[in-house]
Amino acid sequence: MQLYSFFNSSTSYRVRIALALKGLPYETLPVNIRTGEHRAAGYVEHINPSAGVPALIDGEMQLSQSLAIIDYLDARHPEPRLIPLEPLQRARVLELANAIACDIHPINNLRVLRYLQDVLKVTPEQKDAWYRHWIDEGMATVERLLARYGTGPWCFGDAPTLADVALVPQVANALRMGCSLERYEHAMTIYQHASAHPAFKAAAPAQQPDFAA
Incomplete structure (x- = not known):
């Protein structure tokens, strides 16, 4: 597999976490969104119609949009599963992940x-x-959801799910931008727990081949 990625992109970060949790090898193909490489005609035409990152190539399959990529990975490589099969658990995970991916990220990228x-x-x-x-x-929405429905050291239980995969990059970006997040106690406790996990460490921006401070 090949992943078109930018080290500080939270959407790329999500996919890197998912790949690391599943132990799937891949080649990183950096795309510098600061200099506009994601808008190059060849990239948009042949790799990512969304003119962004990430994009995953798996054989003949090409796919953009981080949540779609993670859903694909879950279907093809279901262990460990990141989107639960049980209907209510699945709904809770998707509720929190979409609160981040749909409500926070699009207006702050x-x-x-x-x-x-x-x-x-x-x-x-x-x-x-x-x-x-x-x-x-x-983050106030995320905190309320975690306070009401969250359990265990991760967002929902004893193992990471798509909710954690979405939460960690969003928190990391907010901290990088100087936001004060201490009052979001549930979210920050989960973030600190995840930050010690080998897969989350491997996916972190500073560990990427295109990292630039």
């Missing part, structure tokens, strides 16, 4: 922040306020 800065001409202070506002809105 690099292309949105650059549009605010380069097109709408907001100040750096306004851009940072935008980021912090949506992190707080989203």
Whole structure:
């Protein structure tokens, strides 16, 4: 397998965690979204129609969108399963994962922040306020879900699921952007627990071949 990835992309980070948890070998093909490599015509036409990262190639199969990739990996390589089969457990995991992937990430990713800065001409202070506002809105939702339904050292039980795979990169990015997250006690406890796990360590941005501080 080949993974088109950017070290600081939280969506790429999700897929790297999933691959590491499943013990699946892959080749990293870096795509620098800071310099616009994800918008190159050949990349968009032949690799990722979404003009982003990640993208996974598995034989003749090409797939973009991190949650779709992880669902594919779960179907092809079901151990350990990241999206439970039991209906209620599955729904809880997807509820939290989508609270992050659909509500927080889309309005705080690099292309949105650059549009605010380069097109709408907001100040750096306004851009940072935008980021912090949506992190707080989203993480408050995540914290309520964990307080109500979470169990065990992971989001939902004694093993990582898609919920943890989504949570850790989002928290890592928020911390990198200087957000204060101490009040989200459940989320931060899970983040600290996951950060000590070998698969999460291997998938971390600093461990990637294209890492740049």
